Amino acid sequence: AQTVTQSQPEMSVQEAETVTLSCTYDTSESDYYLFWYKQPPSRQMILVIRQEAYKQQNATENRFSVNFQKAAKSFSLKISDSQLGDAAMYFCAYRSVYNAGNMLTFGGGTRLMVKP
Amino acid sequence: ETGVTQSPTHLIKTRGQQVTLRCSSQSGHNTVSWYQQALGQGPQFIFQYYREEENGRGNFPPRFSGLQFPNYSSELNVNALELDDSALYLCASSSASGGAADTQYFGPGTRLTVL
Numbered sequence A: 001a002q003t004v005t006q007s008q009p010e011m012s013v014q015e016a017e018t019v020t021l022s023c024t025y026d027t028s029e030s031d032y033y034l035f036w037y038k039q040p041p042s043r044q045m046i047l048v049i050r051q052e053a054y055k056q057q058n059a060t061e062n063r064f065s066v067n068f069q070k071a072a073k074s075f076s077l078k079i080s081d082s083q084l085g086d087a088a089m090y091f092c093a094y095r096s097v098y099n100a101g102n103m104l105t106f107g108g109g110t111r112l113m114v115k116p
Numbered sequence B: 001e002t003g004v005t006q007s008p009t010h011l012i013k014t015r016g017q018q019v020t021l022r023c024s025s026q027s028g029h030n031t032v033s034w035y036q037q038a039l040g041q042g043p044q045f046i047f048q049y050y051r052e053e054e055n056g057r058g059n060f061p062p063r064f065s066g067l068q069f070p071n072y073s074s075e076l077n078v079n080a081l082e083l084d085d086s087a088l089y090l091c092a093s094s095s096a097s098g099g100a101a102d103t104q105y106f107g108p109g110t111r112l113t114v115l
Helices: none
Strands: A003-005 A010-014 A019-021 A024-026 A032-039 A046-052 A064-069 A074-079 A088-096 A104-106 A110-115 B005-007 B010-013 B019-024 B031-037 B044-050 B053-057 B064-068 B074-078 B087-094 B110-114
Touching: A003 A088, A003 A104, A010 A019, A019 A110, A024 A074, A032 A064, A032 A074, A046 A064, A046 A074, A074 A088, A104 B044, B005 B087, B010 B019, B019 B087, B019 B110, B031 B074, B044 B064, B074 B087
Parallel strands: A010 A110, B010 B110
Antiparallel strands: A003 A024, A019 A074, A032 A046, A032 A088, A064 A074, A088 A104, A088 A110, B005 B019, B019 B074, B031 B044, B031 B087, B044 B053, B064 B074, B087 B110
């Protein structure tokens, strides 16, 4: 079974600065998908960014980018020019391409606080 | 495009009762997954429905059951409620099954409290 670990329960960043959230995972599979989801106090999970394991190029979405290190099984999220609206819980998630269905395995989350 | 909706928003039940939670998938999506998120934790996969059949199940007992309807909406039923069932229940929909574009989009969740 796959596991996802987020070692930072809480992170803090000054508005307009850059912050990096860490995620490591354990798998014996060679192909899979990785995701970062944001969960604000409204509770709704919002997709931030997605990475296919077979792609060497790191995914980017505007101010959000990832550092995907497949050999190290590491998938960190970098948020540039942090905004007050970025404050939320961030979850890293893994999805196998081999299992029936598309079950997501989530990490425990990192709470990001943004200071004005 | 209509997003994923869930009802009710909040629910309070007592131990031993039964509960039904509802989810309407995003338009164009035919797969629905349910997750349980205990306070302060990441979501845990309960099960998934694809074309009205269960298509994968996590480590949850049989008293957690579900249905998917022809319009792809879904229900999660929990029997014999226990205190540990108190959690946020999230529904997520996606299109097809297993493809690269098969990203799950989540609803706002139902907060269940068991007293």
